[in-house]
Amino acid sequence: MIELKADMKLLPQKGIILVIVLWLIVILSAIAVGFGHSMLVEYRIMANQSDKLITMELAKAGIEEGIAILTNDSTEAGMLTSPWHSGESEIWTVALGDGTFTLFNDRPENEGEISYEIMDENSKINLNSATKAVLMKLPNVDEVIADSIIDWRSATAKASANGAKDEYYTQLTPPYSCKNGPFDTVEELLLVKGITPAILYGEDANQNGLLDANENDGDVSYPPDNADGKLDRGLYPYVTVYSSDINKSISGQERIYLPSASYSQLQRLTSYGLSTRDIIAISDYLESHKDIRSLGDLLDVNGMTTEKLGLIADYVTFSRAQSVVGLVNINTAPRSVLLALPGMDETKADQIIERRIGTEGPFKNVGDVGNVLDKTTFKQVIDSITVRSSQFRIQSLGKLNDKKAFTRLLVVVDRYQLPISPLYYRDISFLGQGIYP
Secondary structure, eight states: OHHHHHHHHHHHHHHHHHHHHHHHHHHHHHHHHHHHHHHHHHHHHHHHHHHHHHHHHHHHHHHHHHHHHHHHOOOSSOOTTSTTSOBOHHHHEEEETTEEEEEOBOOTTSTTSOBBSOEEGGGSEETTTOOHHHHTTSTTOOHHHHHHHHHHHOOOSSOOSSOOOHHHHTTSSSOOOOOOSOOSOGGGGGGSTTOOHHHHHTTOTTOSSSOOGGGSSTTSSSSOOOOSSSOOOOSGGGEESOOEEESBOTTSOBOEEGGGOOHHHHGGGGGGTOOHHHHHHHHHHHHHOTTOOOGGGGGGSTTOOHHHHHHHGGGEESOOSSEEETOEETTTOOHHHHHHSTTOOHHHHHHHHHHHHSTTOSOSSGGGGGGTSOHHHHHHHGGGEESOOOEEEEEEEEEETTSSOEEEEEEEEETTSSSOOEEEEEEOGGGOOSSOO
């Protein structure tokens, strides 16, 4: 009886111990499960990071491929038949290891389809050199925006009639100063009076040139759109800050600087089809017109015709600069950009397009344009155009097979700056893939 009583007294203590042990088991199990989950999350994070690194290298490989294509391009003039333009997806999508890279761009004239290619910046209007008249012919640009763009890049302190300087920008929240200097990027436009994301990018939120479902559903999802079944591309695809052209002939010869050209230097032009009488007339005109700075003014020379000016236009210059900013490649510019050039209208833009894709082929030099345009228009446009493309936009998408991971890179390069290195480099993966299987 004494032993039984003793065991009875121990029972509560054993129950407490058992409960404690059970609780310990539960807690340890929870810790183990939590640790396991944490390890799984950590593993997934590491795997995702690894996938991202791999897709980054794939995208970089695409950029290097683009640079190689530009380096190996031997065509004298930049044209839509050059190796960097108009490829099929099968050619421009390259398998590499467990993934692929694809080179593509948004060329405005390719309505509703992806352009598998490298895109030349010389097919666009340069924000740092365009006149107000040219800017106002671009999509979504009104007089306020045009004046404000010029005020932003201008060193003058006074604002133009519809533009803005510090008096406007310092009153914003947060305040900032007017740059009073050239644009470094196109995205810098978002700092300019009158420019909004809707003005700059239109409805093309992912900048792929396609009317995606979310860009045609009104206010249901971002971005805001009018659901009219047509893609408003905004201003972005038509402008650049990178375009310039080397101040040499298409064959690489040094051009004759006309303001100080001697008669013996002008005589070189007889090699291109001018007569001695033409040389004398040009020499006399230059002597009596010291202030001219336009090739178009040579059409005022006695006996000069568009055909004659066309023969020599690529071999003379009014600039001492090694490169000329903002010249538009007449062979590659989309119709919207052609329409923005001085003196152009729809008929003349169509004439240029028909010529460059016709049997005569693309323009070989700027003088060729005189065979298509009338004298007045040729005189207006000749100082704004080139037939050569120097700066290029390479967009590369790196993807892993059967995985969601991707990297989308955007790089701008100048193929005449050796070794070729980026003028602009940005990871734009936040915009999405842009193209889909």
